[in-house]
Amino acid sequence: MSMNSTAIQQTPKSQINFEQVKKKQRMKNFSKGMLFLLPSIILFSVFLFYPLARTIYLSFFLTDAAGATTVFVGWENYVTMFTSPIFLQSMKSTFLFVLYTVPITIIISLFLAVIANEKLKGIGFFRTIYSSTMGISVAAASVFWLYLFHPSMGPLNLLLNAIGAEGIGWLTDTSWALFAIAITTIWMNIGFTFLILLGGLQSIDSSLYESADIDGAGYFYKLRRITIPMLSPTLFFVVTVTIINAFQTFGQIDILTQGGPVNSTNLVVYSIYREAFVNYKFGSASAQAVLLFIIILLMTFLQFKFGERKVHYQ
Amino acid sequence: MGQIDLVDISKSYDKQKNVLDEINLSIEEGEFFVLVGPSGSGKSTLLRMIAGLEDITSGTLKISNEVVNHLPPKDRNLSMVFQNYALYPHLSVEQNILFGLNAKKVDKEEQQKRLIETAEMMGLSELLKRKPKELSGGQRQRVALARSVVSEAPLCLMDEPLSNLDAKLRGQMRMEIRRLQKRLGMTMVYVTHDQVEAMTMGDRIMVLNDGKIQQVGKPITLYNEPANLFVASFIGSPKMNMGKAVFHADRNQLVIDDALHLEIDPVINNVPRYPNVTIGIRAEHLYPGTAENTTHVVEVINVEQLGNETLLAFEVGAEVWTAKWPGQWDVQVGEKVPVHIAIENLCFFDSDTGLLIKPARAGKQQEVVTA
Incomplete structure (x- = not known):
């Protein structure tokens, strides 16, 4: 600004090139903006963009144990991946896992959020409890569930025995293991989902409910006609995030089952990890990672394309 | 129908000092009654108590000679217009207007009949399919009014309905609301902090300050014979x-x-x-x-x-x-x-x-x- 004003003082009015001054200001604004973005750009480049490019590059090669490229194989890693029964099983488990966890997490969290949104005495206590799993690390939660699932002294099987039923090999039975992991994941995700949904509920204008009260709307009518539609942007966000999270599940599998029994809980991210750091096949691991990236991208894109139409932003 | 009696109505939160202190008041049937006072005077609280949205700490509230202290809002047979209009952003104008009738399970044909009548009266016929965000401030205000009209409740409560409009529109809506009230013969309880609105619209005005009634009377009486210094300084510009x-x-x-x-x-x-x-x-x-x-x-x-x-x-x-x-x-x-x-x-x-x-x-x- 100061530069401009001196410029104006020095040159007679007719000679000021307004276009040039404007251009200069635009440049200045742009470089200022870039300066603010620089820290994120650097961090993103180092930890996201470069690894992404590197992964795509690696997926077309065979590598040695240290991860250095040896032979260019083109699409072969992808071809092997799609013909490998283990990987296809892994994809199937992953989709099943998403199907198990996402709807149930959302439904339970929504229910908890709706009841925790009531103005009752001591509601703060329940809100803390419901959101508490957010503060627990995946490792701690997994160890806790490992104990619960323990075949002989785990409380779950003790309970089953007490009511006369036979104990379940939660983490060792192929038909139960994925389900057990799903339960753990749902439990861990509820805290975050609950908190976001509660925040969404609290931002709904109370006068909408008051107006509905005067009109004589019942509880479920209000829930269906006001709460759910008004909550739709939040629900949309939560669904998107939960799906992405479910696709990226790793920690609980590593601690609880290591992908077993018989690969039944070998979800994609865990499969990538094993391929890369147990089998040292960085090329095919990269190919799987690229595929996962594309799937998540596609899912999110589809959600925005079809889900957002039903979302009511204020 | 529509007559309101307040007997020794008080309101306090958490047993603290009274927000409203022994309000005694009768609002006649078909009257345009304005509650006016500075912010924090308790006028909105009083209105919400009449509506049933706030508990009455002590005293008796009668609507049409029936004690209604214990009744939920929907059983008090009234309608209310909120300061922010409380329109449902995800519903069209038509659905907004019919929301209450739907909730009360009014017959579909009856709903359509009332909708057409009301939309005609409020000049909303062209806008029925629009969403609230596609309406101007004045049109939103009209939808809020239409919701009130369509309920055919004999008593209408309004909580600073014009405060979100610009000055010109406010003047116009003042007249529209007044005409509507006379035409339908509703009893209207209208809360405002604007003494001009109070003077121009009210059949009678109650000036409230600090939870206490300062004066109740016709606008001209309040202007010429203010009961105390507060009313004198509050009324008139x-x-x-x-x-x-x-x-x-x-x-x-x-x-x-x-x-x-x-x-x-x-x-x-x-x-x-x-x-x-x-x-x-x-x-x-x-x-x-x-x-x-x-x-x-x-x-x-x-x-x-x-x-x-x-x-x-x-x-x-x-x-x-x-x-x-x-x-x-x-x-x-x-x-x-x-x-x-x-x-x-x-x-x-x-x-x-x-x-x-x-x-x-x-x-x-x-x-x-x-x-």
Whole structure:
């Protein structure tokens, strides 16, 4: 600004090139903006963009144990991946896992959020409890569930025995293991989902409910006609995030089952990890990672394309 | 139908000081009743208690001679318009208007009939398919009103419905609401902090301050005979000019704020003999002085030209007084102008209690002057 004003003082009015001054200001604004973005750009480049490019590059090669490229194989890693029964099983488990966890997490969290949104005495206590799993690390939660699932002294099987039923090999039975992991994941995700949904509920204008009260709307009518539609942007966000999270599940599998029994809980991210750091096949691991990236991208894109139409932003 | 009685209504939160203190009030059927007061006076709380959205701490509330303290809002047979309109953003205008009827499971044909009638009346027929965000402020206001009208409740409550509109639209909606109320014969309880709205719309006004009723009455009564200093300063724009007054019997003079001296004819004027008196005079009663009747000459510190009238501000002791002169006056700041202050235009208040001792006599005379 100061530069401009001196410029104006020095040159007679007719000679000021307004276009040039404007251009200069635009440049200045742009470089200022870039300066603010620089820290994120650097961090993103180092930890996201470069690894992404590197992964795509690696997926077309065979590598040695240290991860250095040896032979260019083109699409072969992808071809092997799609013909490998283990990987296809892994994809199937992953989709099943998403199907198990996402709807149930959302439904339970929504229910908890709706009841925790009531103005009752001591509601703060329940809100803390419901959101508490957010503060627990995946490792701690997994160890806790490992104990619960323990075949002989785990409380779950003790309970089953007490009511006369036979104990379940939660983490060792192929038909139960994925389900057990799903339960753990749902439990861990509820805290975050609950908190976001509660925040969404609290931002709904109370006068909408008051107006509905005067009109004589019942509880479920209000829930269906006001709460759910008004909550739709939040629900949309939560669904998107939960799906992405479910696709990226790793920690609980590593601690609880290591992908077993018989690969039944070998979800994609865990499969990538094993391929890369147990089998040292960085090329095919990269190919799987690229595929996962594309799937998540596609899912999110589809959600925005079809889900957002039903979302009511204020 | 639609008559409201409040008997000793009080409200307090957490057993603290009363937000509303023993309100006794009757609102007649078909009346346009305005609750006015500054923010925090408890007027909205009172309205929400009538609606059933707030608990009544103590006292009895009757609607149509029935005690309704215990009834939920939906059983009180009333409608309400909120300050922010409370329109459902995800529903179209039509769905918004029919929301209540749907909830009450009114017959579909009946719903359509009422919808068409109401939309016609409110000029919304073209907008039924739109969402609230595609409407202007005035149109949203109309949808909110339509929701109230379509319920056919005999009692309508309004909580500062015009405060989100610009000045021009507000004036227009004021008239529309007033006409609607008369046409449908509803009982209306209208909350506002704007004394102009209160004066122009109300059949009767209740002025509320600090949870206590200050005065209830017709707009003109409140203007001419304000019951106390608060009402005097709250009702009327510009506000009533006030000053401490001391009566010197020996000189037959009334001294206002140690600055203005008013000669008093001891035979005619019975100036109240109270130890502490505050006088008030309306801006329009500070007449331009003519050669014969000028009582004071004052120095103008600010001039506001309104086109049809001119507002002149001048200092009296520590206070700034405003005179409203009809017509256009070419007066400059700093100029000394003659004014005519007549003793019969003064309202007298007891400074200790704030209560009115003697209203101005000029209220009636003024009508003759302007007629």
